[in-house]
Amino acid sequence: MAEDKKMFKVKIDNISVEVEPxxxxxxxxxxIGGEVVPxxxxxxxxxxxxxxxxxxxxxxxxxxxxxxxxPMPKLVASCRTTVMDGMExxxxxxxxxxxxRKGVVEFLLINHPLDCPICDQxxxxxxxxxxxxxxxxxxxxxxxxxxxxxVDLGDKIKLHMTRxxxxxxxxFTADQLTQKREHGILGRGDAAEIGTYIKQSLDNDFIGxxxxxxxxxxxTDNTFRFKNRVWFLKPVDAHRNCNNPKCCGKVVLWMRGDExxxxxxxxxEYGEVENFICDECRFEKKDKNDWVIEGPRKINHHSVISxxxxxxxxxxxxxxxxxxxxxxxxxxxNIHSESQVNRPEIDLSKIEGPAHSDDFIIKKS
Amino acid sequence: xxxxxxxxxxHIEGIRYYDTYRSxxxxxxxxxxxxxxxxxxxxxxxxxxxxRGRGGAGFPTxxxxxxxxxxxGVPRYLVCNADESEPGTFKDRxxxxxxxxxxxxxxxxxxxxxxxxxxYIYIRGEYAWIPEILEQAIAEAKNKGWLGKNILxxxxxxxxxxxxxxxAYICGEETALIESLEGKRGNxxxxxxxxxxxxxxxxxxxxxxxxxxxxxxxxINIGGDEYIKFGTGKSTGTKLISACGNINKPGVYEIEMNIxxxxxxxxxxxxxGIKNNKRLKACIPGGSSVPVLPANLLLKTAKGExxxxxxxxxxDGGFATGSMLGSGGFIVMDEDQCxxxxxxxxxxxxxxxxxxxxSPCREGTGWMKKVLQNIEYGKGKMSDIDLLWDIQRKIxxxxxxxxxxxxxxxxAAAIRHFRDxxxxxxxxxxxxxxxxxxxxxxxxxxPAPAAV
Ligand SMILES: Cc1cc2nc3c(=O)[nH]c(=O)nc-3n(C[C@H](O)[C@H](O)[C@H](O)COP(=O)(O)O)c2cc1C
Ligand code: SF4
Ligand code: FES
Numbered sequence: 001m002a003e004d005k006k007m008f009k010v011k012i013d014n015i016s017v018e019v020e021p022x023x024x025x026x027x028x029x030x031x032i033g034g035e036v037v038p039x040x041x042x043x044x045x046x047x048x049x050x051x052x053x054x055x056x057x058x059x060x061x062x063x064x065x066x067x068x069x070x071p072m073p074k075l076v077a078s079c080r081t082t083v084m085d086g087m088e089x090x091x092x093x094x095x096x097x098x099x100x101r102k103g104v105v106e107f108l109l110i111n112h113p114l115d116c117p118i119c120d121q122x123x124x125x126x127x128x129x130x131x132x133x134x135x136x137x138x139x140x141x142x143x144x145x146x147x148x149x150x151v152d153l154g155d156k157i158k159l160h161m162t163r164x165x166x167x168x169x170x171x172f173t174a175d176q177l178t179q180k181r182e183h184g185i186l187g188r189g190d191a192a193e194i195g196t197y198i199k200q201s202l203d204n205d206f207i208g209x210x211x212x213x214x215x216x217x218x219x220t221d222n223t224f225r226f227k228n229r230v231w232f233l234k235p236v237d238a239h240r241n242c243n244n245p246k247c248c249g250k251v252v253l254w255m256r257g258d259e260x261x262x263x264x265x266x267x268x269e270y271g272e273v274e275n276f277i278c279d280e281c282r283f284e285k286k287d288k289n290d291w292v293i294e295g296p297r298k299i300n301h302h303s304v305i306s307x308x309x310x311x312x313x314x315x316x317x318x319x320x321x322x323x324x325x326x327x328x329x330x331x332x333x334n335i336h337s338e339s340q341v342n343r344p345e346i347d348l349s350k351i352e353g354p355a356h357s358d359d360f361i362i363k364k365s
Numbered sequence: 366x367x368x369x370x371x372x373x374x375x376h377i378e379g380i381r382y383y384d385t386y387r388s389x390x391x392x393x394x395x396x397x398x399x400x401x402x403x404x405x406x407x408x409x410x411x412x413x414x415x416x417r418g419r420g421g422a423g424f425p426t427x428x429x430x431x432x433x434x435x436x437x438g439v440p441r442y443l444v445c446n447a448d449e450s451e452p453g454t455f456k457d458r459x460x461x462x463x464x465x466x467x468x469x470x471x472x473x474x475x476x477x478x479x480x481x482x483x484x485y486i487y488i489r490g491e492y493a494w495i496p497e498i499l500e501q502a503i504a505e506a507k508n509k510g511w512l513g514k515n516i517l518x519x520x521x522x523x524x525x526x527x528x529x530x531x532x533a534y535i536c537g538e539e540t541a542l543i544e545s546l547e548g549k550r551g552n553x554x555x556x557x558x559x560x561x562x563x564x565x566x567x568x569x570x571x572x573x574x575x576x577x578x579x580x581x582x583x584x585i586n587i588g589g590d591e592y593i594k595f596g597t598g599k600s601t602g603t604k605l606i607s608a609c610g611n612i613n614k615p616g617v618y619e620i621e622m623n624i625x626x627x628x629x630x631x632x633x634x635x636x637x638g639i640k641n642n643k644r645l646k647a648c649i650p651g652g653s654s655v656p657v658l659p660a661n662l663l664l665k666t667a668k669g670e671x672x673x674x675x676x677x678x679x680x681d682g683g684f685a686t687g688s689m690l691g692s693g694g695f696i697v698m699d700e701d702q703c704x705x706x707x708x709x710x711x712x713x714x715x716x717x718x719x720x721x722x723x724s725p726c727r728e729g730t731g732w733m734k735k736v737l738q739n740i741e742y743g744k745g746k747m748s749d750i751d752l753l754w755d756i757q758r759k760i761x762x763x764x765x766x767x768x769x770x771x772x773x774x775x776x777a778a779a780i781r782h783f784r785d786x787x788x789x790x791x792x793x794x795x796x797x798x799x800x801x802x803x804x805x806x807x808x809x810x811x812p813a814p815a816a817v
Contacts, residue, residue: 052555053722055763074762080555103759107728140752143735166721185550185721188533190731192721 008085012036012059013093025078025089026057030270036091037270039101039130041108041215042167043079044272050172051079054165055104056130060097063088075100098134105134110141111190112216113162121217123230123304126271127165148193153183156222156283157211161193164218170194170210177276178204194218205244208282212265212273223283224262230254231304233261238291240281247278252297253288260286269300366634367621368595370583370603371576375463381498383505386466392511394585398474399517402585407478411581413589415601420446420537420574421652421692422767423676426581432561433479434569442570443481444546445472445578447488447495448530448537452653452714453694456605457575459617461488461495465502469525471578473511474585476523479571484525487542490532499527534718538766539572540564541720552720553766574692576605596622600675604690606635610648610697613637626650626672626679627664630697643699646804647783650679651691653711654771656778657704658688684778700804704786708779709737715772726769729760733776740787743794750787754780 007018012029013036019028027045029037038059043051051057057079061072066086075097078089091097109131116122148161171184171194183196211219233254242249254262263282265273285291299305346359379385386392398407412427433441445468449457461468468486476484488496503525506512514522528546530536536545540554543565564570580602584592593601600622609615612630614637620629629635630645639645645660666672667686672679679690698707716730733756739745757773764770780787790797 052765054724056724058763077555100759100763103755104724104763107724107732107759110728110732141732143732165724166727168722187721188535189716189719189721190727192727 006085008083008087010083010086011088013089013091019083021082021085023083025059025061025076025081025083025087026051028083029078029089029091038078038091039126039134040079040270041126041130041165042169044169044172044213046272046276047169047172047176047213050167050169052077054108054167056101056108056134058097058100058104060090060094061087062090062094101134102136105130106136106140108165109135110139111146112165113145113147115163119163119217120220120225120230121163121214124271125217126215146190151195152222153196153219154207156208156279158220158222158225159194160218160220161195162218163216164194165216166192166194167215169213169215170219173210173213173276174204174207177206177209205278205280206246206276208279209265209273209276211282212267212276215271221262221282223286224254228254228256228261232256233305235297235299235305237266237294237297239294240285240291242278242281244278244280246276247281248275249277249281250275251277251281251291253291253293255288258288260288260291262286266297367619367624368603369619369621370587370592370595371460371467371579371605372464372617372619375460380464381462381466381502383466383502383509386464387509390586391466392470394582395470395473395511396517398585399477399519399521404478404480407474407581407585410584410589411478414584414592415589415599416577416580416584416592417599417601417676418574419576419580419604419693421451421654423690426573426577429561429573430475430479430571432559433571434562435480436569440483440568441479441481442565442568443472443476443479443484443578444539444542444565444570444572445484445486445575446537446539446542446572447486447492447575448534448542449489449492449575450534450537450718451692451694452711453609453649453696454607454652454692455609456607456617456693458492458495459607460575460579460605461492462498465498466506467579467582468499468575469502469506469511471581472525473506473516473523474581475571475573475578477521481571482522482524484523485546485565486525486527487536487546488527488529489537490530493529496527496529503527533720534714535720535766535768538768541766542572543570552722553768555765597673597675598677600677600690604674604693606674606693606695608636608695608697610695611640611643611699611702612697613640620674622673622675624674625664626674629674629695636695636697639697639699641699643701644804645697646700646702647698647704649688649694649696649698649775651689652694653696653714654767654774655689655691656684656687656774657707657782658778659782662686662782684774685781688778701801703741703801704779704783705737705741705790708776709734709741711775712737712772715768719768719772720766723763723765723769725760726764726772729756729769730772732756733772737776740790741797743790743798745787745791745794747788747791749791750780750784 008021009018010028012032015032017028017032026038038057040057041054057077058075059078060075063069065084151159153159174183185192186195187193211221233256236253236255238253239250250266251263252266253260265277267273374380374389377389408430416426417423418426447457472484512523533551535541536551538553539560541551545551560570560572595602603619603621606618606620618635631638647657647659648663649657664672666681676690679688681687712734716734719726719730721727736749736753740749753776757776760769761773786802789802
């Protein structure tokens with residue numbers, strides 16, 4: 001029975017949660033949600049064998065379990081470490097973890113082109129978010145960055161290896177979703193690259209999903225490239241009766257007016273697709289009439305994409321009344337009468353240091 | 366003369382062949398193991414012997430063997446790690462070339478103890494001529510009934526296969542080795558699960574070094590209780606050391622783990638002193654991955670005790686003032702050697718050999734190499750030294766496999782002990798292109814700095 005199944009108690013950043021045995025630390029943290037969730041660049045819950053590579057999700061296990069309370073000697077990848085009963089984990093409460101994570105982010109960025117202004121992924125890029133939250137403002141890397149030529153993987157997918165962080169997600173996707181995998185990792189070390197032998201085109205019903213699982217802009221949709229910035233588009237949930245039995249037909253249309261710019265799978269708050277979609281839905285159905293529109297997609301208001309939302313937005317309160325201390329707002333100020341600063345009787349040269357608003361207070365004596 | 370257990374008969378004419386090996390007491394241990402001891406008896410002797418893995422980490426072999434899972438109906442495998450690619454390490458090659466039957470006998474006894482009916486030797490691709498030697502020994506042994514079906518009438522079956530690698534250091538890491546053996550790209554696996562539970566073809570597997578498995582033969586011959594009378598403390602038995610660098614007699618030496626580092630370097634039985642009467646500057650005692658030690662800390666520990674050629678003594682003082690016995694690749698540097706250049710050489714190696722799976726190692730090894738290149742070629746800045754320190758610190762402990770650590774440690778140790786040499790390179794960009802820093806104060810007469 002489900003009730004008498006033993007649950008493991010875990011504490012992450014001092015927040016307790018009960019999870020089933022076999023759960024990873026990362027997924028336990030996701031049950032708690034919020035800030036204690038470690039960032040994950042390579043783990044993907046829907047792809048078997050993923051994770052463990054990027055090292056952004058590292059955490060400190062301060063207590064192994066009730067049975068063996070010793071801490072783990074090294075930081076561990078939370079996406080591949082399963083919880084034990086009584087385990088205690090420190091993520092954002094551990095300066096050591098934050099320091100190490102900052103190091104990982106730096107490593108991920110030293111060879112990244114930082115070409116966000118011309119990258120289609122900008123605005124929905126996990127590396128951008130990660131760098132913003134855990135990175136430094138400047139680089140210490142003074143060498144030439146690694147570059148690769150852009151490659152077309154078939155006519156629909158563009159591979160821009162220079163941006164890749166080698167998360168291996170696309171390789172797992174192709175392996176697990178499509179009939180035959182035609183691409184993989186070639187080369188070794190920092191010369192490793194995603195590639196197809198002799199640039200074979202990827203021709204598979206589900207290969208387009210590699211675009212969705214890519215956390216950065218290394219794999220982009222050739223039918224959408226450079227057409228628009230994602231934050232100018234309006235994400236709309238839609239579905240159709242897809243006759244591919246493995247496709248759910250549930251998608252997000254990225255629209256501007258009545259025009260469909262691109263079609264993607266629906267992604268959850270961790271950027272993982274809810275269900276994979278087939279290439280026909282993704283690439284061939286770019287007409288609004290192909291779809292049954294369900295309504296606008298909920299987008300986290302922290303996301304830059306929320307800009308493109310167009311219904312349910314509340315008109316912001318008018319703060320003007322507060323600002324004006326209850327005075328009636330006038331459409332046009334007489335700047336000379338309203339501004340304290342504009343008072344010629346005060347000689348700026350007599351003020352010590354830069355002028356400050358206090359210097360302009362009308363002394364009522 | 367130190368006592369020997371592995372190479373004592375290695376120089377008998379014709380020992381490479383079965384008849385000579387057998388007539389010199391070969392396969393007696395196998396006979397004893399299969400007929401008298403049984404699998405548990407062998408395991409007991411190995412446990413009692415205190416044998417520690419000779420591949421680098423020094424993990425107790427008996428304990429490793431006892432971890433192997435034994436689910437019903439699932440085959441178990443023994444894999445012999447003959448990838449030997451650590452710079453400075455060339456001892457397994459010697460053993461396999463000169464006395465291959467010792468390894469085959471060791472594999473037979475070990476497989477028997479583990480209940481493995483298939484055993485793989487994964488051998489470094491560059492050792493192109495050795496597979497032939499091993500194949501011949503296997504064929505001879507099979508011919509004489511030591512391999513195949515129902516060995517010695519015990520009902521135990523065993524086949525040994527030799528598989529060549531394709532020239533990747535990372536395939537010496539046990540899980541990368543297993544992947545490679547399965548025909549895949551040699552990427553280390555994420556642990557757990559450990560090979561003892563899910564190894565080759567997802568079956569319980571033990572991976573051991575060549576020397577470890579060969580050492581099982583003398584252990585069975587003389588018994589675990591006799592074996593611990595060799596060596597000192599937890600460093601039981603003998604160890605093969607491949608000595609190289611600026612010494613008079615580079616080569617492979619079998620030492621009993623009870624001699625001092627000083628004796629090993631200076632006595633005529635072993636390295637025969639520093640070449641051309643130069644002075645000793647530094648030494649990397651256990652293969653390129655372990656921390657380099659300046660002469661004063663090499664011969665004596667920070668506590669002032671004589672440093673011995675044992676696992677414990679070489680590690681005395683931790684990484685602050687000690688190093689590791691590692692795989693036994695003993696690299697000696699005289700007063701003319703440049704530490705920066707040497708560190709760069711290693712950094713280049715690790716950068717080249719990183720599999721590229723995890724970000725700190727993939728990106729960090731290349732970065733360290735480039736910074737070191739600048740310093741070595743007179744383009745370095747003072748801040749580069751601290752930067753190097755910070756990079757290695759952020760790689761260490763944050764990677765999937767120990768290659769990341771192995772890349773970080775040499776850089777850390779070089780800066781820790783030889784920082785002034787790095788600074789000299791930065792401050793004297795032109796002079797450093799023409800001459801070496803020299804011995805400075807690292808050599809013998811100066812007392813060791815207090816432990817930090
Ligand atoms: C990057 C790397 C390379 C390694 N190369 C070797 C090797 O060439 N030979 C070897 O015996 N062990 C090597 N090891 C150690 C193995 O992973 C493993 O620990 C060893 O084979 C276990 O054998 P032992 O217990 O007999 O020492 C390497 C480890 C790492 C991390
Ligand atoms: S530490 Fe280096 S060699 Fe080991 S898995 Fe990571 S990238 Fe590969
Ligand atoms: S998400 Fe855990 S290592 Fe990449």
